[in-house]
Amino acid sequence: MNFNYAIVGNGIAGYTAAKEIRKNDKEGTIVLISEEPYETYYRIKITELICEDDTTQPYVCDASWYEEHDVDKELNARVKEIIPEEKRLILENGKEITADKILLAVGASAFVPPIKGVEKKGIFALRKYEDLIQFREYVEKYDRVAVLGGGILGLEAAESLKELGKEVSIIDRSDYVMTRQLNRELGLSLNEQLKDEGYSVYLNKNTECFLGDDKVEGIQFDDGTSIEVDAVLMSMGVRPNLELVKDTAIEINRGILVNEKMETSVEGIYAAGDVVEVHDQVLGLWTASMEMGKVAGSNLSGVEATYDVPKLFTKLDMGDVQIFSVGAIGEGDVYKYDEGVEHHRLFVKDGIVTGAILYGNTKAMGKVKNYVYQQKAIADVQEEVYPFTKA
Numbered sequence: 536m537n538f539n540y541a542i543v544g545n546g547i548a549g550y551t552a553a554k555e556i557r558k559n560d561k562e563g564t565i566v567l568i569s570e571e572p573y574e575t576y577y578r579i580k581i582t583e584l585i586c587e588d589d590t591t592q593p594y595v596c597d598a599s600w601y602e603e604h605d606v607d608k609e610l611n612a613r614v615k616e617i618i619p620e621e622k623r624l625i626l627e628n629g630k631e632i633t634a635d636k637i638l639l640a641v642g643a644s645a646f647v648p649p650i651k652g653v654e655k656k657g658i659f660a661l662r663k664y665e666d667l668i669q670f671r672e673y674v675e676k677y678d679r680v681a682v683l684g685g686g687i688l689g690l691e692a693a694e695s696l697k698e699l700g701k702e703v704s705i706i707d708r709s710d711y712v713m714t715r716q717l718n719r720e721l722g723l724s725l726n727e728q729l730k731d732e733g734y735s736v737y738l739n740k741n742t743e744c745f746l747g748d749d750k751v752e753g754i755q756f757d758d759g760t761s762i763e764v765d766a767v768l769m770s771m772g773v774r775p776n777l778e779l780v781k782d783t784a785i786e787i788n789r790g791i792l793v794n795e796k797m798e799t800s801v802e803g804i805y806a807a808g809d810v811v812e813v814h815d816q817v818l819g820l821w822t823a824s825m826e827m828g829k830v831a832g833s834n835l836s837g838v839e840a841t842y843d844v845p846k847l848f849t850k851l852d853m854g855d856v857q858i859f860s861v862g863a864i865g866e867g868d869v870y871k872y873d874e875g876v877e878h879h880r881l882f883v884k885d886g887i888v889t890g891a892i893l894y895g896n897t898k899a900m901g902k903v904k905n906y907v908y909q910q911k912a913i914a915d916v917q918e919e920v921y922p923f924t925k926a
């Protein structure tokens with residue numbers, strides 16, 4: 536089969552690229568290939584579906600979209616080999632697809648470290664819809680669930696599990712959770728707040744092995760302590776899916792290397808989404824993947840576009856816990872505002888605001904985000920939304 540455009544991966548990056556190509560090229564043939572048996576769905580909603588009664592896939596578009604836009608689908612079809620020089624894809628089901636141009640939007644996989652006993656029943660990582668269904672089915676029978684990894688996705692999963700009525704433990708190897716978004720001082724406050732909200736929080740814990748015969752029954756830490764659990768959810772980050780391109784001419788580092796037009800090192804082959812490394816970053820974010828897909832789709836179909844360095848920020852809404860974090864955290868001088876449950880911080884280098892945390896109330900996040908991205912002088916904003924004082 537020959538197409539003008541072949542897109543491997545129908546996550547948000549691949550789907551958005553197909554949409555963009557069709558916008559610019561009404562005639563070209565497009566095929567969207569995916570290992571998963573489903574049309575594009577909101578992967579980010581998997582966490583909230585942990586506690587929903589209705590777990591049907593949250594599809595991104597109606598099933599009719601593909602036919603209406605003349606986009607062919609190859610679902611349940613893993614690409615097992617790519618021959619970049621020939622723009623040829625070999626599928627596990629025996630089919631071969633050639634295309635004038637190819638987009639690799641194969642995403643990432645959950646990182647599961649090779650901890651002893653990790654293969655036991657009851658240990659999960661959530662990346663795909665299938666993972667969610669299996670996890671839900673398993674935890675239905677049990678009460679005690681441990682989330683291994685206190686990053687933002689781990690905390691959001693912990694919240695959903697608590698809502699499902701589970702006894703939830705949060706485990707991290709650092710001495711506080713959300714280390715990428717919080718400084719130590721506020722991280723320690725969050726530890727306490729999570730405990731107050733009913734979570735068991737275990738910090739400075741390195742997992743040595745999972746206990747139990749066939750199924751997990753506990754976690755043994757390397758400090759000699761252990762806890763009893765019925766199920767474990769691993770939330771330890773993701774790794775780009777690089778197997779397909781590993782031994783090819785397509786250059787990789789931590790992800791597939793692309794320029795700002797989302798072009799790989801091989802002409803006519805583009806990459807977008809969680810699988811890429813762009814502007815020296817591997818992002819792993821929904822909106823970034825969508826934007827990259829749009830830029831790739833545009834360039835693939837002859838309309839020049841570039842992907843700029845993204846303006847990243849994080850927001851956590853977890854019961855009474857409200858946190859917003861942006862920029863370089865924990866560096867430079869600290870400016871504080873503390874009032875009741877609100878603890879806001881600005882991080883300042885050479886008089887310029889380079890990072891910020893809003894803790895307890897995030898209503899000023901729009902303004903504070905601009906301080907960082909517009910490189911505002913602290914002298915100009917110190918009194919604007921809160922009266923910050925130098926620590």
Ligand SMILES: Cc1cc2nc3c(=O)[nH]c(=O)nc-3n(C[C@H](O)[C@H](O)[C@H](O)COP(=O)(O)OP(=O)(O)OC[C@H]3O[C@@H](n4cnc5c(N)ncnc54)[C@H](O)[C@@H]3O)c2cc1C
Pocket residue numbers: 543544545546547548549568569570571578579580581582612613614615640641642643661662663688776779807808809810819820821822824
């Ligand atoms: C539970 C969860 C919660 C998240 N929450 C957030 C959030 O709140 N905010 C946020 O910004 N981000 C969040 N993310 C991350 C976000 O979902 C990803 O950044 C985004 O989905 C990446 O899109 P993508 O299209 O690059 O890749 P993916 O969505 O991973 O899609 C890639 C597709 O390619 C397929 N594929 C892979 N290899 C092959 C092959 N060889 N052949 C055929 N098909 C293949 C995969 O099966 C998959 O369907 C979350 C992720 C998860 C798992």
